[in-house]
Amino acid sequence: MPAAVHRTPAIRVLPEPEGLPDPLPEPAAEDLRLETVLGALSDTLRLRIVRTLLLEAERFDHPCGWFGIDRPKSSLTHHFKALRAAGIIRQRQYGLERRSHVRIDDLDTRFPGLLGLIAAWEPEAD
Template sequence: MPDPEGHPATEEMELRTVLNALADPLRYGVVSALLREAEGVERTCASFGLPVSKSTTTHHFRVLREAGLVRQVDRGNSRAAALRREDLDERFPGLLDLIRTNV
């Protein structure tokens, strides 16, 4: 069962849901950008400069969060996202390596 913020536990992550989230070019770009950051780096959702409305940005990050790709935390009046590298490597070994080589 996802936690109160909507993050699934590692064992609850489903490959189909993760791949569906990554199928969108904007969401794939967010994950790719987070892969280029040092492990544990958090970025605000606005820092990605997605060319969509604020509500659509919120939707994209909800999809990423619910798939288990990112962990979001509240930072005052914004939210920050960090890639769930360790969880993803445990659940889907090699997935992040594939994304990294196709950036």
Template sequence: MSTAPTRALEHPEREEIRLEAVLHALSDPMRLQVVRFLAELGEEGEAPCSAIELAISKSTTTHHFRVLREAGVINQVYRGTAKMNALRRDDLDALFPGLLDSVLGADAAQRQRTD
């Protein structure tokens, strides 16, 4: 059984991920919602873009996923026609220990205060 080739997307290598790019990517509420969704899937979790409901246009959604990918926050791969997304937790935790957990914790606390 042969597998179809996958289209490759540009991702920074671990050592190329910059703190300021990660912080910028995490500063937008829609992008933070994507990260929160992927973080809740756990270490082996991945999801297609269509599984992450954002109340914005498809072109804006595409932009947000691209910002997250180019910052090194998520990994994206094509599987058939679906673009699968996974959080690069190992890379982020290795480069910036505690950052992702701190941001997600602060986000949860803020959402609790404002709900």
């Protein structure tokens, strides 16, 4: 079998519509650090969030409550903030809710292959 070619799977970058609320503060694409990104992804909960965003986000952003995660709200805030600080997700405020999506283009440019790893990840069987 020839060596596999690694491409990010069928994830396409939607052009960002105009007139969106400004994103919350986030690191610039050129400031993303591999060690920081990997650290943020070394948690199964966060890995699950990002993978879900990648695989089921055929539309656009999703609010925090959209993921069926059985944790207190303050814990979710903590993890979404960690993902945003690492530069993995972008968050925007839409009235009440704060919606998130993966910074696909930035990550694919700086760390080609990374998103494919996340998309292919399978959570521990329980």
